[in-house]
Amino acid sequence: MYRSQKLSLRYFGAAVALFGVMIVFGLLSALYYLHPSLLFDVFNFSTSKTLHIDTLVIWLLMGFLGAVYWYLPKELGREVEGMWLAELMFWIFCIAVAIVAAVFIFVQYGSSNEFTLWFINQGRKYVEAPRWATIGIVAVMAVFAYNVVATCIKAHKMTGIMWVLVIDLVPLLVVYLDAFPAITNMSVDLYWWWWLVHMWVESTWEVLIGCVMALVLMDVMGTSRRIVEAWLYIEVMLVLGAGILGLGHHYFWIGTPEYWLSIGGFFSALEPLPLLGMVVHAIYDAGTHRMKTTNRPAFYWITAEAFGNFIGAGIWGFMMTLPQINLFSHGTQWTVSHGHFAFWGAYACGVIAVLYVAKQQVSGVNFLDGRAWKWGFGLLNLGMIGMVMGLLLAGMAQAFFGRAIGGSTLMAFTTASENPWFVSGIYARFFFGVIFAAGYVVLVYDLLTAPKHLPMPQATPEPA
Amino acid sequence: MTPQALLETAVLLGFFVLAGGGYAGLYSIGRLRANIGLVRAGALCWFTAFGIALVVAAATPLDAGWKLFILASALVYAAIPPMTWRYLERLHDDHSPEGAGQ
Numbered sequence A: 001m002y003r004s005q006k007l008s009l010r011y012f013g014a015a016v017a018l019f020g021v022m023i024v025f026g027l028l029s030a031l032y033y034l035h036p037s038l039l040f041d042v043f044n045f046s047t048s049k050t051l052h053i054d055t056l057v058i059w060l061l062m063g064f065l066g067a068v069y070w071y072l073p074k075e076l077g078r079e080v081e082g083m084w085l086a087e088l089m090f091w092i093f094c095i096a097v098a099i100v101a102a103v104f105i106f107v108q109y110g111s112s113n114e115f116t117l118w119f120i121n122q123g124r125k126y127v128e129a130p131r132w133a134t135i136g137i138v139a140v141m142a143v144f145a146y147n148v149v150a151t152c153i154k155a156h157k158m159t160g161i162m163w164v165l166v167i168d169l170v171p172l173l174v175v176y177l178d179a180f181p182a183i184t185n186m187s188v189d190l191y192w193w194w195w196l197v198h199m200w201v202e203s204t205w206e207v208l209i210g211c212v213m214a215l216v217l218m219d220v221m222g223t224s225r226r227i228v229e230a231w232l233y234i235e236v237m238l239v240l241g242a243g244i245l246g247l248g249h250h251y252f253w254i255g256t257p258e259y260w261l262s263i264g265g266f267f268s269a270l271e272p273l274p275l276l277g278m279v280v281h282a283i284y285d286a287g288t289h290r291m292k293t294t295n296r297p298a299f300y301w302i303t304a305e306a307f308g309n310f311i312g313a314g315i316w317g318f319m320m321t322l323p324q325i326n327l328f329s330h331g332t333q334w335t336v337s338h339g340h341f342a343f344w345g346a347y348a349c350g351v352i353a354v355l356y357v358a359k360q361q362v363s364g365v366n367f368l369d370g371r372a373w374k375w376g377f378g379l380l381n382l383g384m385i386g387m388v389m390g391l392l393l394a395g396m397a398q399a400f401f402g403r404a405i406g407g408s409t410l411m412a413f414t415t416a417s418e419n420p421w422f423v424s425g426i427y428a429r430f431f432f433g434v435i436f437a438a439g440y441v442v443l444v445y446d447l448l449t450a451p452k453h454l455p456m457p458q459a460t461p462e463p464a
Numbered sequence B: 001m002t003p004q005a006l007l008e009t010a011v012l013l014g015f016f017v018l019a020g021g022g023y024a025g026l027y028s029i030g031r032l033r034a035n036i037g038l039v040r041a042g043a044l045c046w047f048t049a050f051g052i053a054l055v056v057a058a059a060t061p062l063d064a065g066w067k068l069f070i071l072a073s074a075l076v077y078a079a080i081p082p083m084t085w086r087y088l089e090r091l092h093d094d095h096s097p098e099g100a101g102q
Helices: A003-034 A045-076 A083-106 A114-119 A131-155 A160-179 A186-220 A225-243 A245-250 A259-269 A272-289 A296-321 A323-329 A333-363 A372-405 A410-418 A420-448 B003-032 B036-059 B064-095
Strands: none
Touching: A003 A045, A003 A083, A003 A333, A003 A420, A045 A083, A045 A131, A045 A160, A045 A186, A045 A333, A083 A131, A114 A131, A131 A160, A160 A186, A160 A225, A186 A225, A186 A245, A186 A296, A186 A333, A225 A245, A225 A272, A225 B064, A245 A259, A259 A296, A259 A323, A259 B064, A272 A296, A272 B003, A272 B064, A296 A323, A296 A333, A296 A372, A296 B003, A323 A372, A323 B003, A333 A372, A333 A420, A372 A410, A372 A420, A372 B003, A410 A420, B003 B036, B003 B064, B036 B064
């Protein structure tokens, strides 16, 4: 095993731990909706929500870094360059995350001054980490970029996947700098902040997970390099063609010019088209390779990613992306429902697939299967579907009663929050959140348990 | 847009994409298993998607531009699964040692 693969195991461990923290604070946040006075004056809702969302971002990011450190030496045929720096940054990353989490939990907030911005909370949604930690993340990403580029140069080798990855490193590093500005005009601030959310988390990450999935598909299904590279190029074209201007659907109702309604609506409404192609591709690959894969859990998680992406981003997104609908749905639990499903489908399932790839190699079994992963897979997906259905119900109640009938007043918001449809949706979200948490426990148990040595299936994938 | 129209339109749009996905899924499984019944069920899903697009165009308060866009999308949906399938078969036949056209 390469040294960088040992590092990726550490990243995977940290990612799975943060995945658990994310679930804990997700459940706690859900409880606040049921018992608004919960932990009154002890721990507020917004901090719980911040921890839920920030740990989501960080565990996925750690999963991506781990996946790239896992595949980089295999792809280039040599150890990753600058490993000592990468290992140092891993520990700095972990310590920074732990300190920030401790500050969020025990200090929570400060006065509106520079000290708070630098040491407590930067005050920008999704990137609340204080400025020193934000600088730390930039350093981690810079070292990661150095590791990738320097290894390519030393190896004197560039594959199609590596070209896409190296080019993607530029926005991965540069667009994150958008986390820093503290603009006092809220419209201008949101205008650029959405670059961070859409361009960094959505577009740049999509290309990154596309590179990771290309490597996983070759590994798990034996798909040929030319095929995965062809699809990767198509994905990049789609991101450049439709994804960038799809940013416009975030520009609704924040004080931007009206033309963004048409641009955002049009380009984000194009998103289901490539997702339909992805469904066809997933079924084609599943049918062609099903009996050949030597890693059943990874295979099922890859397939779940394709369908989760289609449903979460495609169906859930299209329901509310046109401006006339979005006027009412924006910022309700309906949006939360879409966000949960889309993140789960687009990213989380892919990262879990990589965890199983690593498990197979670490445990040294030729064929990975069993029963526990099926329970984890079933509970996690059932929990997620139940949560998003509950959130959808609650969000539609908010849009209907609070926005369309009530006119978006504070009173209407309160009335909608007490509506039985909203309340039952929130109860459903919590109930299925518990199921999701049970799935997480099974997942962790399965990842940590040594697999049985099973006989190889009749056919094995061709080497990529 | 009335409150009722809001929910009806959103649900119709969701089902529109769902039906498109049903078409893509059933078409692909049908082709994979050489089962004409599934391919036809997929076609039925597409007709459902097209029907929903017509309902959206006729009965919802969306602007005319969005209605045209949804009708055009329905037509494009028809082409995506067969085109993607053909592309995948060609790609696998050209590059895979085994080929994969089943």
